[in-house]
Amino acid sequence: MHKESQNVANIDKILIHSCLKTICAFANTNGGTLIIGVKDDQEIFGLEQDYNSFKKNQNRDEFAKFFDTKVSEYFGNSFSSTFLEKEFIKFPKGDLLIVNVKPSSEEVHILRNEMGEKEESIYVRNLASSEKLKGKELAKFIRTKFENRIKLSSSIPVDNIDLRGRNIS
Template identity: 35%
Template sequence: MYPLIRISDNKRIIALWLLRCFLLISFFIEISNQRWPILYMNILVIGVSFLPSFLKRIFSISLPFRFEILFLSFLVFSVLIEKVLTGILIELILGMFYGVVGFIIMYIIYMNSKIKINYSLIMLFSFSFSVAIGAIWEVFRFLLIFFLKFNFGEMNEYATAIGLILTITGASIISIVIFIYTRFLKGKFFLNLADDVARANPNLFSISENRVLDIEHIISNGENENVEFKSTLRTNVHTGNIDKKMEFAVLKAIVAFFNTNGGTLIIGVRDNGSIEGIEIDGFDNQDMYYRHFTNLFKKHIGKEYMPYLKTKIIEIKGKHILLVECAVSQHNVFLNYEGEELFFIRSGPTSIILNGRDLISYITKRF
């Protein structure tokens, strides 16, 4: 029987609860030792550990697995530093983490614009974002101390200034590291991290049709849970004939994205990432191609789900591809095909069918 929670979700849950168990143990230890500053820190971090689940349930914002791992590592590291160094360097680590978040936000904004990517401006925004959030945190901490009488340990009149200096230092370090890593060393970790966030939330972010380099970057990374390639919409590349199975495969991928975490389907690209082009489908013009695709969608999925879909035809290397961005559906979506209603979800880079008990359990849990 197919597991209702995907492998990546299992890893998330295990990581989250290992973190919370660690913090709960630390919580009771600090109660016995009456170290109130670290106790408050544990309570705050335990609450923040629920942030990814909160964002997904309330705002339908999905955080990719590698971002959650970075987020969880930051939380654990923060508590360990608080224990060992009594908060001396916590602002430094905060500044670095805020800087990563600022980079992701600005990079995604560039992805959706017609402006050529300028890494210097991205790093400046990353630095400014980190310092701004750090300043807000210092004000928040002051309010906790002044109004609620929270005890953050021994603090003098220079504590806020020192905290801001450490935040600025952390922001400077991470901004320089990311700039050198992405601009000169051609490293892809931070770029892939930003791409993951954008692809996991196609209802929030869309890829500009003028950002051909970004599309090529996505294609070069290959298929995954949020990206799938299809060579054609209706033509069998082996026989050269129109094949209904090709249309079914396209519709199946779209329904699976709707029912899972959303994603991007690129038609006109082979599984190995080579550009085939939608021209092979033999339509007289792009309008006819669009019309055929739209009619297929309305007939087999339903016109009521059109708002969850964004499509663009983009030219790459002299050929055209169809970019299909699928948002997360708030309702279960079935594929009506040859008299049957079929339910698909994503499992890694493939789409799988659920039925019977698995289908009921998944829909009950997910929707």
């Protein structure tokens, strides 16, 4: 592979991962909406350049298939139908993909890293960024998610349950 095209491929992987880690972070936090086809400064650039990068069908449907494939690779087959609502919207400057992400009661792992290689990670959303959790922060996050699941599904106070779910009173 030519060095320049390899750099472009790596940038594409990083951009794809950035979108998908944001989806992961939204699912792990309070949900949210990702708009694909808009720059950070809110300028619409659309998805047409992405459509044109496909060899066969250079259209919205091909992009939708590509997006669904990436979501499946990064989260598993059932994630999209469970947590995502997707809609294309046409603007004069180009198409946008609106992705509404529902919050998950369980922790959501992203299954690939920035280069598309297998690696499990958990991201959460801050005000304007998605942060990868590690160490104590990861343990605290998982414990909190676990405690919240028990609160929703049980009348036993969380203080009386150890981490294996047993009543200790």
